[in-house]
Amino acid sequence: MINPFNVFLWTFRRNEKDVMNLYATLSPVMQLATGGSMLNFGCWSSKYTDPISAQNNLCTIIGNLAELSSGKNVVDVGSGLSAPSKLWRDNFSNLHLYCVNTNFKQLAFSGNQKNIEFINSTSTKLPFDNDSVDRVLALESAQHFKPLSDFILESKRILIKSGLLVMAIPIINGNSSIKKLGLLKFTWSSEHYELDPVKELIESVGFTISEEKLIGKFVYEPLANYYIEHRTMIKKSILEKFPNYVEKILYKSILKMKKASEQKIIDYVILKCVLKSKL
Helix, strand or coil: CCCCHHHHHHHHHHHHHHHHHHHHHHHHHHHHHHHCCCEEEEECCCCCCHHHHHHHHHHHHHHHHCCHHCCCHHHEEEECCCHHHHHHHCCCCEEEEEECCCCCHHCCCCCEEEEEEECCCCCCCCCCCCCCCEEEEECCHHHHHHHHHHHHHHHHEEEEEEEEEEEEEEECCCCCCCCHCCHHHHHHHCCCCEEEHHHHHHHHHEEEEEEEEEEECCCCCHHHHHHHHHHHHHHHHHHHHCHHHHHHHHHHHHHHHHHHCCCEEEEEEEEEEEEECCC
């Protein structure tokens, strides 16, 4: 059973341990809602109309943007249940992947995997040698890294020159007041970053942003529409393991997410960053 008071504290404080506890508690809700082990929102289209295909599509977009076909040593930071790394491994046989996660239970979920190593560590102190990897990926996880600047600096340290940092991250447009976000202010359990400060931070340490994709309209609204259309089925699955109020809060949050996206209050960005300077 979920203790609502604990969830409130974890959401309000949002330190690293709180985020770990929150995801350990709520990721099974995501699995029940989608029927899979991906924990991202997905990138939806007329071709990708269900959660699993949309989530796989987002992973494929990240993999292609990160040029994984020519990659060798790839660090997946905030790897969740490691489903994205498995997809990348299966699509690009040349890769050796390192899944980094503070949540040991999520790392253990996958068991032993060919060409994937599981590392229980924080995003701000990555346990890799200088100049030792050619790709760092943060798929819908960097919004939890505190401070984000330490993660960016660590990515620079471990990447070879001309290595790639690719991030997919939810963002807000303007301040994250309760008046603008409503319920999302509390249920969007991450830092609420604006795009320009994130880009300035990345560029200030020696990265060049070579590609920027704003894809919020392909993320939030179709995800919400799918939930609304299939709510009866999804609710039935969730209620098998969780109390009714969990699904009610999730549903109301999704409705607010849809509205906030339509009003351009929130968006979702993918950034491809090339390391040009090691100074």
